[in-house]
Amino acid sequence: xxxxxxISERTGVSIATVSKVLNEKHGVNAETRQLVMDAAxxxxxxxxxxxxxLKSGRSQTLGIITEDLTVFNAPExxxxxAAACDEAGYHYILGNLRFFKRYGNGPKDLExxxxxxxxxxxxxxxxxVDGIIYIGCHSHVVxxxxxxxxxxxxxxxxxxxxxxxxxxxxxxxxxxxxATERLIRAGGRTIGMIAGPTDSSHSYNRTRGHQEALFAxxxxxxxxxxxxxxxxxxxxxxxxxxxxxxxxxxxxxxxDLMATGVLDYCNANGIEVGKDILLIGFDxxxxxxxxxxxxSTVALPLFEIGQKAAHIMLDILSGKGLPAxxxxxxxxxxxERESTLGTRRKS
Amino acid sequence: xxxxxxISERTGVSIATVSKVLNEKHGVNAETRQLVMDAAxxxxxxxxxxxxxLKSGRSQTLGIITEDLTVFNAPExxxxxAAACDEAGYHYILGNLRFFKRYGNGPKDLExxxxxxxxxxxxxxxxxVDGIIYIGCHSHVVxxxxxxxxxxxxxxxxxxxxxxxxxxxxxxxxxxxxATERLIRAGGRTIGMIAGPTDSSHSYNRTRGHQEALFAxxxxxxxxxxxxxxxxxxxxxxxxxxxxxxxxxxxxxxxDLMATGVLDYCNANGIEVGKDILLIGFDxxxxxxxxxxxxSTVALPLFEIGQKAAHIMLDILSGKGLPAxxxxxxxxxxxERESTLGTRRKS
DNA sequence: TAGGATATGTTAAACGTTTTCTTTGATATC
DNA sequence: GATATCAAAGAAAACGTTTAACATATCCTA
Numbered sequence: 001x002x003x004x005x006x007i008s009e010r011t012g013v014s015i016a017t018v019s020k021v022l023n024e025k026h027g028v029n030a031e032t033r034q035l036v037m038d039a040a041x042x043x044x045x046x047x048x049x050x051x052x053x054l055k056s057g058r059s060q061t062l063g064i065i066t067e068d069l070t071v072f073n074a075p076e077x078x079x080x081x082a083a084a085c086d087e088a089g090y091h092y093i094l095g096n097l098r099f100f101k102r103y104g105n106g107p108k109d110l111e112x113x114x115x116x117x118x119x120x121x122x123x124x125x126x127x128x129v130d131g132i133i134y135i136g137c138h139s140h141v142v143x144x145x146x147x148x149x150x151x152x153x154x155x156x157x158x159x160x161x162x163x164x165x166x167x168x169x170x171x172x173x174x175x176x177x178x179a180t181e182r183l184i185r186a187g188g189r190t191i192g193m194i195a196g197p198t199d200s201s202h203s204y205n206r207t208r209g210h211q212e213a214l215f216a217x218x219x220x221x222x223x224x225x226x227x228x229x230x231x232x233x234x235x236x237x238x239x240x241x242x243x244x245x246x247x248x249x250x251x252x253x254x255x256d257l258m259a260t261g262v263l264d265y266c267n268a269n270g271i272e273v274g275k276d277i278l279l280i281g282f283d284x285x286x287x288x289x290x291x292x293x294x295x296s297t298v299a300l301p302l303f304e305i306g307q308k309a310a311h312i313m314l315d316i317l318s319g320k321g322l323p324a325x326x327x328x329x330x331x332x333x334x335x336e337r338e339s340t341l342g343t344r345r346k347s
Numbered sequence: 348x349x350x351x352x353x354i355s356e357r358t359g360v361s362i363a364t365v366s367k368v369l370n371e372k373h374g375v376n377a378e379t380r381q382l383v384m385d386a387a388x389x390x391x392x393x394x395x396x397x398x399x400x401l402k403s404g405r406s407q408t409l410g411i412i413t414e415d416l417t418v419f420n421a422p423e424x425x426x427x428x429a430a431a432c433d434e435a436g437y438h439y440i441l442g443n444l445r446f447f448k449r450y451g452n453g454p455k456d457l458e459x460x461x462x463x464x465x466x467x468x469x470x471x472x473x474x475x476v477d478g479i480i481y482i483g484c485h486s487h488v489v490x491x492x493x494x495x496x497x498x499x500x501x502x503x504x505x506x507x508x509x510x511x512x513x514x515x516x517x518x519x520x521x522x523x524x525x526a527t528e529r530l531i532r533a534g535g536r537t538i539g540m541i542a543g544p545t546d547s548s549h550s551y552n553r554t555r556g557h558q559e560a561l562f563a564x565x566x567x568x569x570x571x572x573x574x575x576x577x578x579x580x581x582x583x584x585x586x587x588x589x590x591x592x593x594x595x596x597x598x599x600x601x602x603d604l605m606a607t608g609v610l611d612y613c614n615a616n617g618i619e620v621g622k623d624i625l626l627i628g629f630d631x632x633x634x635x636x637x638x639x640x641x642x643s644t645v646a647l648p649l650f651e652i653g654q655k656a657a658h659i660m661l662d663i664l665s666g667k668g669l670p671a672x673x674x675x676x677x678x679x680x681x682x683e684r685e686s687t688l689g690t691r692r693k694s
Numbered sequence: 695t696a697g698g699a700t701a702t703g704t705t706a707a708a709c710g711t712t713t714t715c716t717t718t719g720a721t722a723t724c
Numbered sequence: 725g726a727t728a729t730c731a732a733a734g735a736a737a738a739c740g741t742t743t744a745a746c747a748t749a750t751c752c753t754a
Contacts, residue, residue, distance in 0.1 A: 001472070003710055014734045019712060029732065049473040050401040051710035055739050059397070070426050075416045082416070082443045091470070094441040096429045123438070125348070126396040260637065267639070287637045290607065292614070350740055361704045366742060374702060398740035402709050 002043035011039045022047065053128050061091040062313060063124035063151075065117070067136035068100040072285060073302050077135050077156055080306020088314055093127065095120035099138075113138070125151060131313045134158070135306075152316050156309040157302075159201075163326045166316075168309045172202050175298045175332035176209025177216075179252050179280045182296070182334055184217045186342030188250025188278045192225040192243035194236060194262070196254040203228075206254050206282070229258050236261020249277055250342075256281035256288045256297055263291055263339070274341040284335055293338035301330045349390035358386045369394065400475050408438040409660060410471035410498075412464070414483035415447040419632060420649050424482050424503055427653020435661055440474065442467035446485075460485070472498060478660045481505070482653075499663050503656040504649075506548070510673045513663075515656045519549050522645045522679035523556025524563075526599050526627045529643070529681055531564045533689030535597025535625045539572040539590035541583060541609070543601040550575075553601050553629070576605050583608020596624055597689075603628035603635045603644055610638055610686070626686040640685035648677045 004022065008015045013036055020028050021036040022045075039045075053059040064081055066074045078094065085092045097116055124132055131152035138158070153160070155167035183191055193210050196203035207226070214221050225248055229235040236253060240262030243251055253259035259281030266273045273279050274293050281288055284299035308330060312323055351369065355362045360383055367375050368383040369392075386392075400406040411428055413421045425441065432439045444463055450456075471479055478499035485505070500507070502514035530538055540557050543550035554573070561568050572595055576582040583600060587609030590598055600606035606628030613620045620626050621640050628635055631646035655677060659670055 005710075015711085016713080016735075017733055020733090023712080027732065032732080046469055046473045048401065048475070048710050049470075050397040050406070050475055051739090052712075053739095054395065054397040054401055054709090054741085055711045055713085057739075068426075069422045069429070075422045079415075079417050079443065079445065079448070083445065083448070086445075092441075094439075096426065098426065098430065098433075101426070101430070122393055123396075126393045128395070128397055264639065286633045290634045290637055292611065352740075362741085363705075363743075364703055367703090370742085376702065379702080395740050398709090399742075400709095401711085401739090402741045402743085404709075 001048070002040075002045040003048070004045075006043060007036060007039045007045060010043070011035050057128065058130060059091070059128040060089070061093060061127065061129045062310065063095060063121075063127075063129040063132040064092055065095045065097065065120055065124075065132060065134045065136070067097050067138060069094075069096045069098075071100060072283075073157065073300065074135055076302035077306035077309075080303040080308075081133060081156075081310045082306075083303070084307045084310030084314070088310075090310075090314065093124065093129065095124060097136075099136075130317050133306075133309050133313060152313060154309050154313045154316075156305050159327060164322070166312055166323055166326060166328065168305050168312065168328045168330065170300050170305065170332050171329040172205035173209035173212070174329075175282070175334075176206035176252070177213045178209075178332075178334050179282070179298050180210045180213035181217065182336070182340055183250040183252060183278050183280060183342075184213065184219060186250070186278050186340045188342065189219070190222075190225070190248050191219060191250045191252065192227070192246070192248035194227055194229045194239045194243070194251060194253040194258050196229065196231055198228060203254055210252055229254070231255055231257060233257045233261040233264070236263075237265045240265045244271065244277060251277065251279050253279070253281050256283045256285045256295060259295055259297070259339075260287055260291050263293075263295065267292075274338045278342050279339040280334075288335070288337070296337045296340040297335050298332045299335050300332055304330050348395075349387075349392040350395070351392075353390060354383060354386045354392060357390070358382050404475065405477055406438070406475040407436070408440060408474065408476045409657065410442060410468075410474075410476040410479040411439055412442045412444065412467055412471075412479060412481045412483070414444050414485060416441075416443045416445075418447060419630075420504065420647065421482055423649035424653035424656075427650040427655075428480060428503075428657045429653075430650075431654045431657030431661070435657075437657075437661065440471065440476065442471060444483075446483075477664050480653075480656050480660060499660060501656050501660045501663075503652050506674060511669070513659050513670055513673060513675065515652050515659065515675045515677065517647050517652065517679050518676040519552035520556035520559070521676075522629070522681075523553035523599070524560045525556075525679075525681050526629070526645050527557045527560035528564065529683070529687055530597040530599060530625050530627060530689075531560065531566060533597070533625050533687045535689065536566070537569075537572070537594050538566060538597045538599065539574070539593070539595030541574055541576045541586045541590070541598060541600040541605050543576065543578055545575060550601055557599055576601070578602055578604060580604045580608040580611070583610075584612045587612045591618065591624060598624065598626050600626070600628050603630045603632045603642060606642055606644070606686075607634055607638050610640075610642065614639075621685045621688040625689050627681075631682055635682070635684070643684045643687040644682050645679045646682050647679055651677050 004015055004018050007018050013032055017028055018036050021033050062085060064078055068074060082092060129151060133154045133156055135156045136158050153165045155165055159169060160167040195207055211221060225243060225246060227239045227242060229239050236258035251262055253262060259279055262279055263273055266277060271277055281295050281297040284297045288295035288297045316322060351362055351365050354365050360379055364375055365383050368380050409432055411425055415421060429439060476498060480501045480503055482503045483505050500512045502512055505514060506516060507514040542554055558568060572590060572593060574586045574589060576586050583605035598609055600609060606626055609626055610620055613624060618624055628642050628644040631644045635642035635644045663669060
């Protein structure tokens with residue numbers, strides 16, 4: 001592979017000058033520049049980035065750590081980061097922890113998963129990355145990072161617990177507010193909710209948003225219409241049945257899977273979703289477009305989270321400092337499909 | 348960040364010896380080794396990989412190019428490659444072309460997409476990768492690679508057209524054979540097929556496998572029961588209707604989407620899928636577990652394709668040469684769900 | 695006890711860049 | 725014509741490794 005020295009020899013221009021041309025620095029006249037560029041093209045020159053990074057100590061590279069690339073939300077976030085990097089002329093390298101295949105649902109053994117993360121972080125530091133973006137939801141794994149190292153960290157999709165590490169999240173509460181509002185506007189009067197497990201911050205915030213919306217629209221809040229599920233489809237079926245039998249005419253489920261369970265119940269019992277009952281899910285997974293009737297839901301700004309995380313990181317690296325807020329919330333969008341058709345009230 | 352020199356200074360051992368210890372080479376006695384290792388730990392030493400790669404000219408790194416990371420099959424393949432690399436102590440870097448967001452369905456402009464690929468390849472070569480694995484389905488983009496560069500290429504999920512580039516694929520024909528056989532065994536007598544577009548090699552091979560299975564089981568082949576679709580759900584609906592009205596009692600669809608379309612038609616018309624009609628799809632996408640009744644389908648060995656591609660690459664790099672076959676076929680597996688329950692004949 | 699082997703260490707030259715400092719030569723100024 | 729100014733180009737020292745080639749000490753063999 002051609003080197004800068006070969007260009008120098010062929011053109012008779014010194015190495016230093018060649019370097020200047022290649023880095024588009026000024027202080028070299030047009031003829032010399034052209035001479036060098038022609039030679040570079042002829043020799044099919046490609047800079048040796050390892051040499052460059054070594055010398056300059058920086059790599060213009062962001063590290064991206066995913067807990068598991070095969071989980072539904074990860075690729076889109078990575079894509080967002082990649083897009084931002086491409087645009088900014090930055091590089092990125094990916095480290096995939098492969099949590100899911102290793103541990104099933106989530107890392108059980110804190111020590112093991114921490115050392116896994118440290119391994120990847122070490123490798124990235126060895127490659128002189130300028131910063132690392134962590135994508136995941138097991139924030140306890142991240143905590144241990146802060147004492148670990150010099151580089152800048154940013155969390156995407158999870159909160160960092162450490163206030164010096166910015167995190168980019170989506171706004172559960174607002175999304176839940178809007179989802180519930182949508183049900184109300186579509187004519188829902190008695191509104192039930194199937195929440196996720198109580199220990200989830202997502203459930204907590206979505207529940208708050210839901211309640212706020214009821215309050216804002218003066219819909220009476222009836223605690224017995226809030227049931228707690230386990231994110232699974234089956235519980236959607238049984239809890240949906242329970243809610244409907246309690247008189248609910250609209251249901252907000254904390255994810256698409258549980259919402260699909262409700263759908264199953266309705267389809268099996270001749271209840272027409274979108275008319276007899278209004279239903280909205282959360283996540284905008286493929287299921288929601290594929291079930292019948294199609295499910296209205298909340299779309300997560302995954303790409304945008306990645307993009308924003310990268311932008312924040314690049315800002316920090318360029319010396320603009322940390323963002324004002326430690327947690328940055330991005331807005332979700334409501335995707336309206338058949339399951340919330342209803343009888344629209346004038347907004 | 349601590350360097351090898353600092354370790355050398357602190358321990359009084361020469362730089363060369365420190366390097367030997369760190370690289371686990373022999374020719375250094377146990378005491379010295381321990382001394383160095385202790386110092387390395389105390390100083391929190393991390394090798395500078397850029398320096399190492401620069402000096403040694405190799406990077407123990409594989410480049411992975413994806414046409415689009417957000418497309419359903421890519422993450423799983425990448426995961427397979429990553430797993431194989433982890434195991435072999437290799438690193439990987441990812442280059443995501445982002446075709447989908449850039450071009451919608453596929454690259455229209457050959458020139459532009461080619462230059463996109465070249466850009467990523469150049470970057471990887473600049474980082475001294477030992478080989479590049481290309482994941483995608485637009486093989487025409489790959490063709491132009493062979494004349495481009497020195498590094499080793501391997502194609503995953505697509506055929507390479509160039510016989511010096513091994514490609515790892517799954518066996519469409521065999522999978523289609525087995526899918527059809529499954530329909531026959533489940534009691535299907537009049538078997539229809541909804542194929543993909545005629546210009547797709549997938550469609551071609553699946554059609555051949557289908558016909559072979561009919562022949563092997565002495566089921567008469569009726570050309571009017573083979574219809575050509577466009578991969579979309581809607582055509583599944585209309586073509587499914589047509590097949591059923593022509594007397595088909597079992598249908599093999601070339602993908603899950605079209606199969607779901609058939610399902611829609613049946614559900615809308617009181618035809619019980621799995622009993623009145625047998626149905627099998629292809630791809631094992633999330634849809635197939637989520638529709639009702641659940642769809643039997645063909646699962647692609649995506650993880651295995653990635654893994655195999657990496658293994659082949661590592662073999663080549665370690666001097667074991669190219670695999671005997673230019674195209675390596677991995678087997679799909681049939682996933683049996685509700686839509687092919689039928690009345691099982693003795694096998 | 696000389697003459698190897700063998701084990702352990704060290705010296706120093708690379709790898710391909712970037713970058714500081716210096717040199718060169720031309721032009722302008724007095 | 726001597727000197728200051730300035731743009732352009734070059735020389736050389738790094739960056740942190742690896743690795744050949746070499747040096748030394750230890751031990752064995754005859």
